[in-house]
Amino acid sequence: MRTENAVAPKTIYLKDYTPAPYLAKQVNLSFNLLPGKTIVTSSVDYVKNPAGVSSDLVLDGEDQTVISVALNGQPFEDYTIADGQMTIVNPGHAFSLTIVSEIHPEANTALEGLYQSQGNYCTQCEAEGFRRITYYQDRPDVLSVFTVRIEADALAYPVMLSNGNLQEEGMLADGRHFRVWHDPFPKPCYLFALVAGDLERVADTFTTMTGRKVDLHIYVRAGDEGQCSHAMASLKKSMQWDEEVYGREYQLDLFNIVAVSDFNMGAMENTSLNVFNTALVLAHQETATDSDFMSVEGVIGHEYFHNWTGNRVTCRDWFQLSLKEGFTVFRDQEFSADMNSRAVLRIDDVNTLRRLQFSEDGSPLAHAVQPDQFIEISNFYTKTIYDKGAELIRMQHTLLGAETFRKATDLYFDRFDGQAVTCDDFVQCMADASGRDLSQFFRWYKQAGTPSLQVSSHYDASHQRYTLTFKQSQPDTPEQTNKQPLHIPVAVGLLDAFGQELLPTRVLEVTEREQTFTFADMADRPVPSILRGFSAPVKLETDLSDDDLRLLQVYDTDGFNKWEAGQTLALRTIQRVMDQPEADITQFVADIGTLIAQGLSGQGDKALLARALSLPLLGVIAQHQAVIDPAAIDAARTAILIQIKRTHKEALAALYDLNRNSGEFSMTPEAMGRRALQHAVLEILTVTNGTGCAARSKAHYDAADNMTDRVTALACLADSDQPQRAEVFADFYARFKNYPLVVDKWFSLQAIANREQIFEDLAMLRNHADFNIKNPNRVRSLYSAFAINNPVKFHDPSGKGYAFLRDVIIELNTINPQIAARMVTPLREWKRYTPALQAQMQAALEAILATPNLSGDVFEIVSKSLK
Ligand code: ARG
Ligand code: ZN
Secondary structure, three states, rough: OOOHOOOOOOEEEEEHHHOOOEEEEEEEEEEEEEEOOEEEEEEEEEEEEEOOOOOEEEEEOOOOOOEEEEOOOOOOOOOOOEEEEEEEOOOOOOOEEEEEEEEEEHHHOOOEEEEEEOOOOEEEEOOOOOOOOOEEOOOOOOOOOEEEEEEEOOOOEEEEOOOOEEOOOOOOOOHHEEEEEEEEEEEOOOHEEEEEOOOEEEEEEEOOOOOOEEEEEEOOOOOOOHHHHHHHHHHHHHHHHHHHOOOOOOOOEEEEEEOOOOOOOOEEEEOOOOEEEEHHEEEEOOOHHHHHHHHHHHEEEEEEHHHEOOOOEEEHHHHHHHHHHHHHHHHHHHHHHHOOOOOHHHHHHHHHHHHHHHHHHOOOOOOOOOOOOEEEEHHHHHHHHHHHHHHHHHHHHHHOOHHHHHHHHHHHHHHOOOOOOOOOHHHHHHHHOOOOOOOOOOOOHHOOOOOOEHHHEEEEEOOOEEEEEEEOOOOOOOOOOOOOOEEEEEEEEEEOOOOOOOEEEEEEEEEEOOEEEEOOOOOOOOOEEEEEHOOOOEEEEOOOOOHHHHHHHHHHHOOOHHHHHHHHHHHHHHHHHHHOOOOOOHHHHHHHHHHHHHHHOOOHHEEEEEEEOOOOOHHHHHOOOOOOOHHHHHHHHHEEEOOOEHHHEEEEHHHHHHOOOOOOOOOOHHHHHHHHHHHHHHHHHHHOOOHHHHHHHHHHHOOOHHHHHHHHHHHHOOOOOOOHHHHHHHHHHHHHOOOHHHHHHHHHHHHHOHHHHHHHHHHHHHHHOOOOOOOHHHHHHHHHHHHHHHHHHHOOOOOHHHHHHHHHHHHHHOHHHHHHHHOOOOOHHHHHHHHHHHHHHHHHHHHHOOOOOOOHHHHHHHHHHOO
């Protein structure tokens, strides 16, 4: 019996929040995992919440059959079930309620609640998956102590895990066994987890700052044990970093990570039992790229950091999701910055923010970091909640300074440990610890949209005065107009005409719609470096000349702004070519030559040079266009790359040779930088897709001793029609067909091809024996790779790209509504495209909306997109 479609889409409002009517003092769950069904018995001791406003107990439950209910040990039938809720009218002040129900994890393709992945059982309860396991107050502000008994066949499911510590285990009749887990720390049900299966364990330990030994276990499928060392090392680094930077120690004696191949998202921070997508655990040089290694480190950190920011202090309601996600993303970004190159990480994060969050802000789905309403909370695990949320924490860090920020987080953990709180509570701690008024700053949480910040400069030679005038404006977004000015920290430094730093970074606080800052004693007109480190998530427009930007590109002391200056020059050049294809771009091409020469001198950070040599991606360029025409952007971008190649072919080839793989494989930042630089250079050298290009890429592939270099070669061959393309892709598949995560790459690298027969390729991939509609990684590897990373063909004037995506959304709607809804993302910005493309995108959205039995998930995104 499926019930979730019977629940009509209903909007939930933040303003309607009321405390839960009942508190759960303790929860006892018992799982009997049987072939074909699972019997769940939940016994909960409830007590009336003094803060509650109703006296009815209302429990959420979906997709299950109730077998029996008992109140205080007596059979009980005086309950009603309607619209996914069980209601018991006035059950009393304190009572225990036992509910036995039957669920079907083997038939669960939504991958929420209890489900199976490759024969093993696992759970995903955030946000509202627990209600698919048993009837409960499925809301984050009900915290309770959980004891969990699991029973299953001992041979098929030797590993049985839940949160906390193992309390009891034993054999039963018929070859079955049981285990009892107890988590002494009260938690909301979204942090509950259960795993049962046949898994191998990789073990290590960590000694905490107070000398406690913690067992660290990573569970994977047999054969994958050799790909866990990077995840394990990352976990230990995370634990140490959180002690050093935030003073936070891990509280239990055991920390488990389980890797599963069927997972809707990246990973899940269930207390002491993190469940991960295999893509974010497994990493080996033969099968994972440098960027995979970085993602593993970042996400292992992210989920570990949730232990304090999310679990020990949790969210009062789902409107506060960014309380834990924004803060935890900020923490994982800073962790990665400390472990690697700070500037490189910042560049990559800002690129992602601009490409994916700014575009969300520019769409009908724009929403605030603390939204006011939603239909389906799963749809709010967005770039805005996560990445813009992280920028909001970063700005508070910038405004307070590292030391005061740390005082504020200490206060936050002290004040709220064991509680479910709000974003307002977090900002209040920042205000209390610093003595600052952050009420204007809080508007960042409530106002959607990317602000624009215009800067004009003026030099007054007679008074030796330099001024910067800032004008901020906030775009209208759905249901939000006439927005208030924000409190924007703008990190600024000043350089002289020779590139010497006159004024080191200082943070200007822009709070007015228009505001001028004056710098005295300026003997000459300085060159300003504005928004260093991208100190605020705004669209910056300056009046800097190309010469100013060139100076910053060479001399800025801020690594991010050095790169940014080059990107701004590139954006200006792309725009000139789009406006006039014959435009003279000699100067820009010559500047690239200077960068190449720098690389040939062997000086400078190679990872940064790789990024400096890369033109902005189409998705970033699009954010600067009034009307988006992907083909026109691509044509201009490619024309510039071709001119760069023609002008600097020999120097580029020399730079490629200089950075050849020599000796042992290594994962040092230096080695990763070298590979990234080679990739950037090869991409330019192969832009024309001719015979020489294909030969070069094939040679790169043949010389590769690691996945990064192989993927570089495949990426550079993807658009080609030369025979080497088929050879290399076939070899790659043959070598790695038993590694699902590598087969995902094989799908993606074909889906991003900008070439004529792409639609035949897509059809072939869709019908490939390895395609599996029920596996989210595989679906993403084909459809998201195409729709997000192949903008030219996705927006093909024929509309075939839209149709391809539309069909899979309709197909997934009944299989996995969360993934189906997520797939709509590339269509939601339809109003920003050319009229012809708009019409086709709109038609695709309307066709989806007309689908019978549309899930609430898909309904929300599509109906809001069309508004
Ligand atoms: N809390 C998880 C994380 O950020 C995300 C899980 C969200 N799951 C979902 N089904 N929406 O690490
Ligand atoms: Zn998270």
